[in-house]
Amino acid sequence: MATDSDIKKSNDLMLKRKAKKRYVSIMHGGRDIDSVDALTRRCSDLFGTIATEKAGLRLICSDENVIVIRCRLAKLNEVLVAIALTDFPLLTLDISASLRRLKRRL
């Protein structure tokens, strides 16, 4: 039977956890850096700079016309909206919790 102190402890442990992340593969029609720049700009235009920073957008790797970005799970919806509404043509191909699985599916 879990006591109140156990629950408190588990809550504290939850707070110390790393934020969950998601890897998103995106097809684009330009240079990879330009695509990420356009996405970051659109995200901060739509949701504000604080939300964009919290999303933790990072370019992980890029292939010919496919890039893989990483973002926090809590802000995944905002990032997906920004991808869809960016003027620079970007097309979300897949989303995964691990880079290895995403690469396998690509």
Place this chain on the structure above:
Amino acid sequence: MQGENSSFGCRFLAIKVQTDKKVQAFEQHRRLQGVIVFHRVDLWVRGEPEKLSSIAGQLGFSSVGSCFDGKIHENIVYRLPGVAPSAVRFPYIIVSERIDDAESADLITVANFRHVKEMIKKKAQQGLGLEFLISETRKMNGAAVAKWLVQIYDAYSFCERTGCQLILSSGANSTLEMISGRCFDAILNEIGIDPERHWQEMKKWLQTATSKRVMI
């Protein structure tokens, strides 16, 4: 001969029932696993139909809408400006950009709902689809996009009241401009619409709209 025909018919029916049961069991299994089965549709995409029908599945769409180019492809609902002169072999819907055509068309593409709301109120019939294109928002700034999202929610509540169907389409002119199913869900969530319910309603609406037309 007659006996052979009837036995063939029985066997065909048995196979069909078996397949239906398998599909039902598969969907039931996925639901029990916590997977939500969506039948997403993007009714406006321009591009090579062969490419479209193959890429649609990858992006999470069960079917896409496109202009008719003379060839019939799987998973494509064709957009025609009027009723086909004779029975055809493909599913299609009648589309228009003029609100005056509300009585004859299945779907009307709306650019600004606030400007045409009063006209639509007078002319809209139950089952009419009001289509909004996401591609229009790409050139807008943040404030204009926010207004657009609120406008879509207004249109959604209008559709709920009047029995019309809200349709969100990508408005893509190429495959690269397409929007994936997961992004559609994110946009619907941002607007304040439950994606699961929206796609279920869309599926029903599309079935009703296409079944109205004569097909061989």
